Amino acid sequence: MERRVYLARHGALNILQDKKTYIGQLDIKLNEKGINQAERLALIFKDMLFTKIYCSDLLRTKTTAKIIAEGHNMKPIIVKNLNEIHLGDWEGLCFEEVKKNYPQEFDKRGKDIINYCIPGGESFLECSSRVMKAFNEIISSTQGNLLIVAHAGVNRMILCNILNIPLEQLFTIPQEYGCYNIILQREGKLSVEEINKTCSSTKTNLCSNSF
Numbered sequence: 001m002e003r004r005v006y007l008a009r010h011g012a013l014n015i016l017q018d019k020k021t022y023i024g025q026l027d028i029k030l031n032e033k034g035i036n037q038a039e040r041l042a043l044i045f046k047d048m049l050f051t052k053i054y055c056s057d058l059l060r061t062k063t064t065a066k067i068i069a070e071g072h073n074m075k076p077i078i079v080k081n082l083n084e085i086h087l088g089d090w091e092g093l094c095f096e097e098v099k100k101n102y103p104q105e106f107d108k109r110g111k112d113i114i115n116y117c118i119p120g121g122e123s124f125l126e127c128s129s130r131v132m133k134a135f136n137e138i139i140s141s142t143q144g145n146l147l148i149v150a151h152a153g154v155n156r157m158i159l160c161n162i163l164n165i166p167l168e169q170l171f172t173i174p175q176e177y178g179c180y181n182i183i184l185q186r187e188g189k190l191s192v193e194e195i196n197k198t199c200s201s202t203k204t205n206l207c208s209n210s211f
Contacts, residue, residue, distance in 0.1 A: 001187070005139070006045065006147045007155050008068075008180040010060040011037035020095040024087030024121065027059045034060070037178025038067040040199050044180075046071045051144030056082035056151065064178075065149040076149070081134035084151035088121025114167045124167055128157040135161075139185070155181060162190045 011034025015021050030038065045068055053072070055065035057080040065076035090098050099106050109116040117123040131154050138146065150158075152175040159181060160170050174196040175181075182194040 003143070003185050004145050004193070005183040005185065006048070006050075006145070006180050007158060007183060008041055008064070008147065008149045009152055009155055009175050009177060010064040010149060011035060012177040013060060022087045022090040022093050022095075022098060024085055024091045025058060025083055026091050030060055030063050034064075034177060035067070038064040041178060041180065042068045042071050044199065045147065048147075049145060050074065050147045052077060052138075052142055053147045053149070054079050054082065054138060055149040056080070056084070056154070058083055058151075061149045061151065065147075068147065068149070079134050079138070081130045082148070082150045082154055085124060085127040085153045086121040088118040090118050090121070124153075124157075124170070127153065128161070128167060131157050132161055139190075158183075159192060159195065162192055 011030045013023070013028045013034060014031045015023065015028060041064065050072060053065055053069045053074050053076045055061040055076045055078060057078050061082075062076065062078065069076050090102070093101070105119065109118065114124045117126065135148075135158050138148070153170070155175050156170040156173045157167070159165070159173050160167055162183060165173070176196060176198050179196045179198045180194075181192065181196065184191050184193050
């Protein structure tokens with residue numbers, strides 16, 4: 001027996017695209033492009049049979065998942081432990097603001113990005129632990145093909161775990177807005193079939209893989 005888990009990233013957000021912003025668990029809406037990306041995913045997945053659809057507890061994934069789920073007459077199941085990493089005091093700040101206002105903390109995190117915990121937030125290691133617990137619970141308690149709509153960081157952590165890639169390399173895995181990944185489960189073992197599959201239009205033949 002085999003099945004597939006489709007691991008998607010939410011659509012684009014209402015943020016300043018010219019500034020790198022620490023978003024984390026800020027609850028930000030999808031912008032118009034993000035809505036379009038969610039609709040493209042809905043079209044791609046319209047003929048697929050999902051036994052369950054999951055998403056995190058943040059608006060951007062709930063909106064994306066809802067748009068996809070409507071075509072299946074399903075309601076997404078919210079799993080809070082699939083939320084993006086909590087960036088504590090840095091949430092909502094841009095890169096330059098953090099570098100200026102938290103110089104020592106910024107330096108410490110740069111030297112140990114996996115284990116360092118931003119004040120008021122969590123480390124990548126802590127985030128990975130809760131994410132993988134949630135993912136493994138989903139896998140062990142379900143049958144059939146699944147859809148999970150989550151975040152760039154969350155998706156990377158899941159993919160790193162399956163591919164046996166150290167967390168220190170998680171940023172080498174691309175995760176564009178509105179992309180999806182395909183995870184195969186065969187005889188209880190998980191493997192990755194596709195990474196960062198994206199579509200530039202509603203025509204699935206324009207989908208591309210970039211990894």
